[in-house]
Amino acid sequence: MSAENWAECPQCKENINKKYSNQIQKLQEDYGKISAEEFIKRTNELKNKSDLNADLDDMECSLGEYYEIGITDNMFFVDYEGHCSDCGFIFNFKKEIDITKEGTGK
Numbered sequence: 001m002s003a004e005n006w007a008e009c010p011q012c013k014e015n016i017n018k019k020y021s022n023q024i025q026k027l028q029e030d031y032g033k034i035s036a037e038e039f040i041k042r043t044n045e046l047k048n049k050s051d052l053n054a055d056l057d058d059m060e061c062s063l064g065e066y067y068e069i070g071i072t073d074n075m076f077f078v079d080y081e082g083h084c085s086d087c088g089f090i091f092n093f094k095k096e097i098d099i100t101k102e103g104t105g106k
């Protein structure tokens with residue numbers, strides 16, 4: 001594989017979002033079990049979501065992308081692999097088509 005790029009990992013992004021939706025769910029479950037002051041305090045904390053945005057902004061591009069694309073012997077090919085060093089997410093895509101059989105755009 002020749003090309004290399006770093007991208008934001010979709011699963012890491014999902015994990016950050018999930019962390020906050022879990023906190024919202026937890027707060028809803030705690031309704032009535034905690035004091036009104038506590039409930040309002042936690043609601044306000046979640047409302048401004050500054051932590052969520054900061055976490056998303058701070059997200060490092062941990063998804064290493066390796067790909068090749070081109071034409072060899074009348075075959076057009078794409079060979080892609082992306083994998084995340086933080087969470088272990090992996091995505092592969094590989095496809096070849098015969099350019100003499102597929103549309104050439106003419």
Ligand SMILES: [Zn+2]
Binds near residue numbers: 086
């Ligand atoms: Zn990840």
